[in-house]
Every structure is written in structure tokens, then in C-alpha cells.
Amino acid sequence: MRSVWIPRTGPPEVLEVRDGPDPVPGPGQVLVRVRASGVNFADVSARLGLYPDAPPRPCVVGYEVAGMVERLGPGVDGNLAVGRRVVALTRFGGYAEAVAVPTPQVFPMPERMSFEEAAAIPVNYLTAVLMLRHFGNVQAGDRVLVHAAAGGVGMAAIQLCRIAGAEVIGTASAAKHAVLREAGVTHAIDYRTQDFEQEVRRLTGGRGVDIALDATGAFRKSYRTLAPLGRLVCFGFSGAVTGLSLNWLAVIPKLVSLPWFHPIRLMNDNRAVIGVNLGHLWDRMDMLRREMLALLADYEAGRIKPVVGKTFPLVEAAAAHRYIQERQNVGKVVLTVA
Ligand SMILES: NC(=O)c1ccc[n+]([C@@H]2O[C@H](COP(=O)([O-])OP(=O)(O)OC[C@H]3O[C@@H](n4cnc5c(N)ncnc54)[C@H](OP(=O)(O)O)[C@@H]3O)[C@@H](O)[C@H]2O)c1
Incomplete structure (x- = not known):
């Protein structure tokens, strides 16, 4: 083979x-x-x-x-x-x-x-399930910021938000915005040319979002988009990928500038910062198996595609x-x- x-x-x-x-x-x-x-x-x-x-x-x-x-x-x-x-x-x-x-x-x-x-x-939907259902407790009427919304995990997350009755603000390259709207995203932001933090503030009348899903590494800004009781889920760092080959000179400053979230600040802000790594849950196959079976049932019922x-x-x-x-x-x- x-x-x-x-x-x-x-x-x-x-x-x-x-x-x-x-x-x-x-x-x-x-x-x-x-x-x-x-x-x-x-x-x-x-x-x-x-x-x-x-x-x-x-x-x-x-x-x-x-x-x-x-x-x-x-x-x-x-x-x-x-x-x-x-x-x-x-x-x-x-x-x-x-x-x-x-x-x-x-x-x-x-x-x-x-x-x-x-x-x-498996990977896209299980990750989205862990972020939105296990940790995010997504509810009808919630506003969810999904970064790289037109990607694999992004599209899965949009579908799970729709099932829950939550509204999605998605970031993506401009050429993908039409697809995002078709998928049900209410507002699409080009995060490479627009300041997504300002845009989220504007779109939510200053309130912010209930959940932000960030695998780009813009954690500091994503945190600031949260409404009170908001949850930031950190699940990747695609911003570290700066070219077709690795360039440590570009990566190291990005790694060094990652934020530390202090518990006192989280307390006073009424916000949560959450980490998800599906690969580190392989020893929880019982739980992943349950979620996979539920996703396959969702597919059969036409709820996900x-x-x-x-x-x-x-x-x-x-x-x-x-x-x-x-x-x-x-x-x-x-x-x-x-
Ligand atoms: N923690 C976990 O368990 C877990 C599981 C699955 C995935 N992830 C993470 O979630 C993210 C999405 O994963 P995915 O597999 O669904 O991929 P994907 O979103 O389909 O990845 C490709 C898209 O990411 C965006 N992007 C952002 N930064 C980029 C960069 N530096 N270089 C190239 N593209 C970039 C681009 O969309 P735009 O044109 O819109 O920028 C691109 O089309 C990744 O960071 C991945 O590592 C984490």
C-alpha cells in the first residue's frame, strides 16, 4: 500500500x-x-x-x-x-x-x-462539539465569534451554532464571505484588513460576544470581544504559520507575545478562558465515541452536513x-x- x-x-x-x-x-x-x-x-x-x-x-x-x-x-x-x-x-x-x-x-x-x-x-465536528457544547454551553440567542469560520472546524462550528439557535459572527478572508453568509453567518469580518475587535463591538452595540473560538492566536483581542460571562476557547495557533516553510524568526516573537490570563482579572471580568486539544483526549475514547455516534445521528437526521x-x-x-x-x-x- x-x-x-x-x-x-x-x-x-x-x-x-x-x-x-x-x-x-x-x-x-x-x-x-x-x-x-x-x-x-x-x-x-x-x-x-x-x-x-x-x-x-x-x-x-x-x-x-x-x-x-x-x-x-x-x-x-x-x-x-x-x-x-x-x-x-x-x-x-x-x-x-x-x-x-x-x-x-x-x-x-x-x-x-x-x-x-x-x-x-471526526476532527472538525468533535472539536466543535467540545468547544461549543462541553465547554461553551452554547444557548439560543448567544452570539458566537468564530475565527477562520470558512475553514474545516469553522464550518462545523457554524452548523452546531445554528442547531443551538446561536448567532455567528465569522472572520475569514474576504473571498469567503459569501459562502459564510450562505452558511448562516450573520456578519463576516475580514480579519486581515479589518480590526475584528472593533467590528465585534460595533456589531454587538458594545456588548460583545458570549463565546469566542480562536485558533489563530489572537487571544488577547478575542478575550476583549467577550461580553460579561463570556468564554474564550483557545484551540490552536495558526498565526504561527507564516509561510510554506518554518521561519523561527517570525514565530518566536508571536510565541513570546502570547498573553497570560490572571485569575484575579478573570474573576473581576466575569470571563473564562478555556483550552481544547482533541488529540489529548484519546484516552477518553468512551466520551469521543458517544459524541461521534451523536454526530452520525445528527447527519442522518439532516442536522449537520x-x-x-x-x-x-x-x-x-x-x-x-x-x-x-x-x-x-x-x-x-x-x-x-x-
Ligand atoms: N485543539 C484542537 O483540538 C484542534 C482540532 C482541530 C483543529 N484545530 C485548529 O483549528 C484551526 C482550524 O483547523 P482546520 O483543520 O479546520 O483548518 P482550516 O480552518 O480549514 O485551515 C485553513 C484556513 O485557516 C485560515 N488561516 C488562518 N491562519 C492561517 C495561516 N497562518 N496560514 C494559512 N491559513 C490560515 C485560512 O482561512 P482564511 O482565509 O479565512 O484566513 C485557511 O483557509 C487550526 O489552527 C487547527 O490547528 C485545533
């Missing part, structure tokens, strides 16, 4: 396609023949050497796949029969034509779900990374295997 490796840090073209034997599913695992594999910003960061959770290089990243069960490891029975269409959380190894996955991380796909849609669900912005053949993973880094994607980027 072919897989895509990160042999060293560098621009997208360092990604290398290698051929090798299929993995053998161990006890409690199944072998999934991959048809679609989700690309995440974390994979781009891993390639750049900016993702501390990535496996040691050379490595194959990839958090999620969809495909068919091809082989059962010892002790596997139940509803994961050979030939079953499944979606799986992989941490890591998803950029491959086949992957062995423990069964608690594997879910039968709804009938009418495509492989591409399935691969667009993954937005697959663009697909690339697995062997063109480098082009997929470049596409994301050039900020061209709307929704999820997915690698496909014919």
Missing part, C-alpha cells in the same frame, strides 16, 4: 509517497482500506515542525479516514464485518491506503454518507497542503483513494 510520509520539515513538496506492506490488524483492531482521509491544519503544522504532538519523523500523519473494513484482527466480531463502510479516528497514519485501527475508534457509516463526507467529520471544499488524490497530498496554506480552502480538504 502507498502512504504519504513527512521525512523532514519543509515546504509541502517534502511530502513523500512510499510503497510498503499493508499493516496487519492486531487484537481488537480492523484493517480499513482507505477511500478518503481528512486533512487537518495540524498536519500542515506537523510538516513544518510546529506540532509538538506529531510522531517523530519520518512519520505518517492523519487523524481520520473513511473506507471499508478489509480484515478483522483477533477477537473482533460484532457489527464491523468485512466489507462494512466505516469512518475511523486514527491518530496517526491516516495518510495511507490502509490503516489498522482499534475497534472503539471505528464507526459504521450512514447509508447515504459519502466517504469524503465521512472523513470530514460536512462541507467538503476540495479533494485531492492521496498521492497529491503536497498540493492539498499548499492549497490550505494559501488559504484557498472553504470547508474540509480531503485526500481520496480511487
Whole structure:
């Protein structure tokens, strides 16, 4: 089987396609023949050497796949029969034509779900669920600021806000604003040319938002957009990615200028600052599994619909990374295997 490796840090073209034997599913695992594999910003960061959770290089990243069960490891029975269409959380190894996955991380796909849609669900939607439901307690009438709203997590967050009856203010490159409005965003802000803090103040009549989701690293400003009892969820630092290769001279000042939030200030401001890292919840697979099953039910009921912005053949993973880094994607980027 072919897989895509990160042999060293560098621009997208360092990604290398290698051929090798299929993995053998161990006890409690199944072998999934991959048809679609989700690309995440974390994979781009891993390639750049900016993702501390990535496996040691050379490595194959990839958090999620969809495909068919091809082989059962010892002790596997139940509803994961050979030939079953499944979606799986992989941490890591998803950029491959086949992957062995423990069964608690594997879910039968709804009938009418495509492989591409399935691969667009786990990371984006689970992250949005943790931020908006577990921590954010999103309610009808809430105002939610979603940064990079047209991205993979952003689009998932918009859909969950709509289900809750919350209003979304989204930031994104200007070319994506029409799509955001179609998705139900009330106000779109171009965060690269407009001061989003001022815009949020203006749009909310000075009150601020109830929840702000920030993976760009503009935490200080996002904090200031919060209304009393507001919650800032920090879940990434895409602002550290300044080019197609890593430039520590640009990254270090950004890291150094990250804010510290003092408890006394949080108390007096009546605000919360929250951190989310889905990858650090792998030992809570029981909870993630429950949420995945609920999301698949949401899909079947027509409440969520993954937005697959663009697909690339697995062997063109480098082009997929470049596409994301050039900020061209709307929704999820997915690698496909014919
Ligand atoms: N903590 C967690 O558990 C967790 C889980 C999933 C994702 N995340 C984080 O959430 C963020 C979104 O992830 P995603 O996978 O859904 O990606 P994504 O939002 O689809 O990422 C691409 C988009 O991010 C925006 N962007 C902002 N800064 C950028 C930069 N420096 N370079 C390139 N694009 C930039 C661009 O949109 P615009 O054109 O609108 O700027 C781009 O199109 C990432 O920071 C990721 O690390 C965290």
C-alpha cells in the first residue's frame, strides 16, 4: 500500500509517497482500506515542525479516514464485518491506503454518507462539539465569534451554532464571505484588513460576544470581544504559520507575545478562558465515541452536513497542503483513494 510520509520539515513538496506492506490488524483492531482521509491544519503544522504532538519523523500523519473494513484482527466480531463502510479516528497514519485501527475508534457509516463526507467529520465536528457544547454551553440567542469560520472546524462550528439557535459572527478572508453568509453567518469580518475587535463591538452595540473560538492566536483581542460571562476557547495557533516553510524568526516573537490570563482579572471580568486539544483526549475514547455516534445521528437526521471544499488524490497530498496554506480552502480538504 502507498502512504504519504513527512521525512523532514519543509515546504509541502517534502511530502513523500512510499510503497510498503499493508499493516496487519492486531487484537481488537480492523484493517480499513482507505477511500478518503481528512486533512487537518495540524498536519500542515506537523510538516513544518510546529506540532509538538506529531510522531517523530519520518512519520505518517492523519487523524481520520473513511473506507471499508478489509480484515478483522483477533477477537473482533460484532457489527464491523468485512466489507462494512466505516469512518475511523486514527491518530496517526491516516495518510495511507490502509490503516489498522482499534475497534472503539471505528464507526459504521450512514447509508447515504459519502466517504469524503465521512472523513470530514471526526476532527472538525468533535472539536466543535467540545468547544461549543462541553465547554461553551452554547444557548439560543448567544452570539458566537468564530475565527477562520470558512475553514474545516469553522464550518462545523457554524452548523452546531445554528442547531443551538446561536448567532455567528465569522472572520475569514474576504473571498469567503459569501459562502459564510450562505452558511448562516450573520456578519463576516475580514480579519486581515479589518480590526475584528472593533467590528465585534460595533456589531454587538458594545456588548460583545458570549463565546469566542480562536485558533489563530489572537487571544488577547478575542478575550476583549467577550461580553460579561463570556468564554474564550483557545484551540490552536495558526498565526504561527507564516509561510510554506518554518521561519523561527517570525514565530518566536508571536510565541513570546502570547498573553497570560490572571485569575484575579478573570474573576473581576466575569470571563473564562478555556483550552481544547482533541488529540489529548484519546484516552477518553468512551466520551469521543458517544459524541461521534451523536454526530452520525445528527447527519442522518439532516442536522449537520460536512462541507467538503476540495479533494485531492492521496498521492497529491503536497498540493492539498499548499492549497490550505494559501488559504484557498472553504470547508474540509480531503485526500481520496480511487
Ligand atoms: N485543539 C484542537 O483540538 C484542534 C482540532 C482541530 C483543529 N484545530 C485548529 O483549528 C484551526 C482550524 O483547523 P482546520 O483543520 O479546520 O483548518 P482550516 O480552518 O480549514 O485551515 C485553513 C484556513 O485557516 C485560515 N488561516 C488562518 N491562519 C492561517 C495561516 N497562518 N496560514 C494559512 N491559513 C490560515 C485560512 O482561512 P482564511 O482565509 O479565512 O484566513 C485557511 O483557509 C487550526 O489552527 C487547527 O490547528 C485545533
